[in-house]
Amino acid sequence: MxxxxxxxxxxxxxxxxxxxxxxxxxxxxxxxxxxxxxxxxxxxxxxxxxxxxxxxxxxxxxxxxxxxxxxxxxxxxxLSPVLLSDDEMGNIRYAYQKKFSETEELIRVTAQVLSEFTNYTAIMLGPELLEMKLKHIQLVKLNETQGVLIIVTDTGHVENRVVSFPESIKADDIEKIVNILNDKLKMVPLYQLQSRLNVEIASVLRAHVRDYERVMTLLKDSLTINDPEQIFYSGKSNMLSQPEFQDVDKIISLLNVLEGKEIVRELMSMPAKGLHIRIGRENKLNGIEDCSLITTTYSVGSEHLGTVAVIGPKRMAYPRVVTLIDMVSKLLTENLNKQE
Amino acid sequence: MxxxxxxxxxxxxxxxxxxxxxxxxxxxxxxxxxxxxxxxxxxxxxxxxxxxxxxxxxxxxxxxxxxxxxxxxxxxxxLSPVLLSDDEMGNIRYAYQKKFSETEELIRVTAQVLSEFTNYTAIMLGPELLEMKLKHIQLVKLNETQGVLIIVTDTGHVENRVVSFPESIKADDIEKIVNILNDKLKMVPLYQLQSRLNVEIASVLRAHVRDYERVMTLLKDSLTINDPEQIFYSGKSNMLSQPEFQDVDKIISLLNVLEGKEIVRELMSMPAKGLHIRIGRENKLNGIEDCSLITTTYSVGSEHLGTVAVIGPKRMAYPRVVTLIDMVSKLLTENLNKQE
DNA sequence: ATTAGCACTCGGTTAGATCGAGTGCTAACA
DNA sequence: TGTTAGCACTCGATCTAACCGAGTGCTAAT
Missing domain, CATH: 1.10.10.10 (Winged helix-like DNA-binding domain superfamily/Winged helix DNA-binding domain)
Incomplete structure (x- = not known):
């Protein structure tokens, strides 16, 4: 003792x-x-x-x-939590004053605030796309053979993709198909789209639509969620001014880690809720042995969680970062949920 | 001579x-x-x-x-253009084989190919958002007070934003408003939205809709295009292994320039069409005096141009980069226009 | 016009020499 | 018994001088 x-x-x-x-x-x-x-x-x-x-x-x-x-x-x-000066508090709140047109922007601003006030690197993970539920699906025709398929989820996230349909598919068929999809897939989680397509939708389509085969492959492609991770960075270069990264090789390997996909996995492996700190080798990911990771979560709606993270050197101003990350995650949650 | x-x-x-x-x-x-x-x-x-x-x-x-x-x-x-090996050609074409769900992804892959095969940094600018024309506008309700406003342009680009409407605005009003917008704003370039709103739409709304004032401010906010630049990077850290950037200070200032907004302005200042090379101080932008910029354009539809750029040290493998940038910009254009 | 030869320049590397911030240990002290 | 002053020692960091080698410009010979 x-x-x-x-x-x-x-x-x-x-x-x-x-x-x-x-x-x-x-x-x-x-x-x-x-x-x-x-x-x-x-x-x-x-x-x-x-x-x-x-x-x-x-x-x-x-x-x-x-x-x-x-x-x-x-x-x-x-760890004794630290208070921010009124000045700083004011500046942070000020950053949230403006109107955010897209949700993405709100997340991006949060990352920026966090990296600027900590002087480390901020990483934000959007809520798991695949867990979201389908709210509405729509096709906007661009011309005779192309259109944009728009998928809106219950959290207000929008996916879109350009599709081109063969001539064999008629305009009224298209409308019919979209109606069927909206009818059958409403509130279905995105990760279930494919299987629902194969089971329920397939039979209905076969009955009502010409050129069934092609429609099916088209739908299968369009309803695939390709890159289910939304990730935002801010202040990557803040790390470079830290004295532990005055060595060019270290800089390169750190930036490579930050830009790689593994960091996402590392972040996902943090305990689900609340604030967590992983120090140096406690991180499983190679290349950040000299860094610490502080994470917490924010929420969109009642169930969808995203991750807010700060990565800095092991020699990190823990009290300050803890205070800041806690603060912005709350601000973010607030703004996301009563967005006006 | x-x-x-x-x-x-x-x-x-x-x-x-x-x-x-x-x-x-x-x-x-x-x-x-x-x-x-x-x-x-x-x-x-x-x-x-x-x-x-x-x-x-x-x-x-x-x-x-x-x-x-x-x-x-x-x-x-x-400058004698250089031929790529069959191997390399194959690898590049292979990268374009897969299905791209979103246009963004296609652009991102192009940036990646370019940075990987040149070993420098690739920067892509999307076509000028503000030049695009409105194709369709739609509101998807999320719950009683919130919805997602979706704006589709003639190029298939999709903007979206969460809006919350005060209770004073009734459901049938909303539908009416969206119909009016679609009717009056179809094929209007995005940069004109605000002025059209004030002139044509205002009077119609005043006649047909309750609580005119609030609707107008709401619309004004929603139809603002906040960040008109789409920008994609790939291979930022490639520059770090170049011998001219073995100095930490240089790395920091270069990365700051790359991450700043001014680089966009620099890119926009390149001549409109075709391939262009700017060497060292020929770039007006401070911080890239030791770099060269090679740019060309790609097109979406018949009129919208985006920019493909490679930034590397002045001591750049010009012939190779010229060949590569030319090739990928063509591939990108191809894929964007007969996307299937 | 070309080239061999030579004196000279200058950055980069290496080997000591020196400095100073820090330690552990011992012995004296309250 | 816990605290402290004193001292020898360690080791990274900094500075200096010497040296090496790749390169040049110039001159004189081919």
């Missing part, structure tokens, strides 16, 4: 290290006003904390740096 | 420099099989080329590097 003084020193050290990014020595800790024991005493305590695995040295005679265990302990037991 | 031998040497030197990224010396030029004069002769010629401004030295006793004038001459007079 840690003594009070050890807790105190651990907290001080992490706080110092977070701002300086340099190993912290006993002397610099002793400089704090509220520390009234000598560097030598501090050295003894730090040596103990190191032995217990909360601290590390970068080389034999360097100052101390928090280990992952140290960060973990810090976020679990020593 | 340049002698044949000088032309030949300039071409050789640029080609060498493009692959090596190191100042080229007389000895290494002399090593080429088809060069049958000595380093000393080459030195004399290079000194002349330098005096004429086509070449530069990085320091007093270094090899030569093409100047911007040198590159300009090279692309204008010495």
């Amino acid at each position: 840690l003594t009070d003084r050890q807790l105190f020193l651990l907290q001080l050290l992490v706080n110092d290290y977070v701002v300086s990014a340099e190993p912290v020595g006993s002397r610099s800790i002793a400089k704090h006003d509220d520390v009234n024991f000598s560097p030598a005493t501090i050295r003894n305590e730090l040596a103990d904390l190191e032995e217990m695995g909360y601290l590390e040295k970068t080389h034999l005679s360097s100052g101390r740096v928090p280990s992952e265990k140290g960060y973990r302990f810090y976020v679990d037991h020593l | 340049l002698t044949d031998r000088q032309l030949f040497l300039l071409q050789l030197l640029v080609n060498d420099y493009v692959v090596s990224a190191e100042p080229v010396g007389s000895r290494s030029i002399a090593k080429h099989d088809d060069v049958n004069f000595s380093p000393a002769t080459i030195r004399n010629e290079l000194a002349d080329l330098e005096e004429m401004g086509y070449l530069e030295k990085t320091h007093l006793s270094s090899g030569r590097v093409p100047s911007e004038k040198g590159y300009r001459f090279y692309v204008d007079h010495l």
Whole structure:
């Protein structure tokens, strides 16, 4: 068990290290006003904390740096939430004043606010498209052989795709088909579209429509949801000014990870609800061993959850980020649900 | 005027420099099989080329590097288009085999192909949204007070936004309004929507609809096109492995430029049609003085043009990029217009 | 007109030398 | 017994000087 003084020193050290990014020595800790024991005493305590695995040295005679265990302990037991200045609060609220024309824009702005105020990178995941339910489907003809198929979900998300129909399909058939789809597929979750198509729709179509075969393949293609992930980034380059990424190779591999698909999987693997922090190697994903991930969720309607995430160096300003991410996820949820 | 031998040497030197990224010396030029004069002769010629401004030295006793004038001459007079291997051709065509559900996806894939095969960064600009004409407008109700307004253009582009209507507006009014809009605004370019709204629509609405004031502000908001630029990137991090960007500061400023809005303006300032190359300082945009920009256009329908661009270091494999960008812009146009 | 030879330039690399921030340990102290 | 001053030691970071090699321009010979 840690003594009070050890807790105190651990907290001080992490706080110092977070701002300086340099190993912290006993002397610099002793400089704090509220520390009234000598560097030598501090050295003894730090040596103990190191032995217990909360601290590390970068080389034999360097100052101390928090280990992952140290960060973990810090976020679990020593994290005191921080208040934002009125100024900052005002600026954040201000960003949400304007009218958002598309939902996407609202999410994008949230990402931007988050990355700007944390100075790290923000990642937003839209709610699972496949879980959404079909609200309405519609075909707008562009010309004789092409049209745009529009799929609206219960959350207000809109998918669209250009389709071209062979001449063998007549105009009145098309209308009939769209009506059938709307009738049979209303409130069906998108992931079920294909199977419903094969089962219920197929038989109805066969009875009512000419050139059944082609219509079916056309529908099958059109009702496939190709890329079920909506992902938004902001502030990717913020990471580059962090001192831990002054090495070009690290930059490249980090950016590659950020731009890759695996990061999505990593984010999806976070526990479903509430705020979570994963530090360094706690992330399964290779390439972000030196980063921490803080995530929480926002909601669209009553059931659909999206993810808000901040990725920064392990040496992250945890209290501030926790406060901010919590705040914007609430603002986002609010705005999404009483959008006017 | 340049002698044949000088032309030949300039071409050789640029080609060498493009692959090596190191100042080229007389000895290494002399090593080429088809060069049958000595380093000393080459030195004399290079000194002349330098005096004429086509070449530069990085320091007093270094090899030569093409100047911007040198590159300009090279692309204008010495650029011999390069053939792609069957293998590569196959791979590119293969990328266009799959079904594209949304137009966006097609553009995104094109960007990806381009960045992967050039190893530089690809930027795509969608056709000017504001130039598109309204094809159809529709409101899908989500619940009692909210709906999704969907705007389809003649090119098949779909804009959508969530709107919430006050209770004072009745359901049959809404239907009436949408009908009026479709009637009066069909084939009106999007940039005219606002003015048409104020002139023609206003009077009709005032006559037919309750709570005219609120409806008008609602419509005004909904029919604003907020962010008229569609922009897609691919391969931003490709630039980082270029030897000219081994410096972290350069990386940061380059990425900031790429992520900023000004790059769009720079791209829009390129001549309207055909293939164009801007080298280094020929770009007005600060921060890409060491880069070259190659652009061309693609078309959607008969009139709408989008931009395909590749940005790379001045020391770019011009022949290869020219071939590739030309090829993908054609493939993109093809696929957009006979999309099936 | 071309080329071999040579003195010279200059960036990049290597090897010490030096500095300073930090430690652990020991011994003295409250 | 817990705290602290003192000291020898470690090690990264910075600076300097030496050196190497790729390259040039110029001169003189072919």
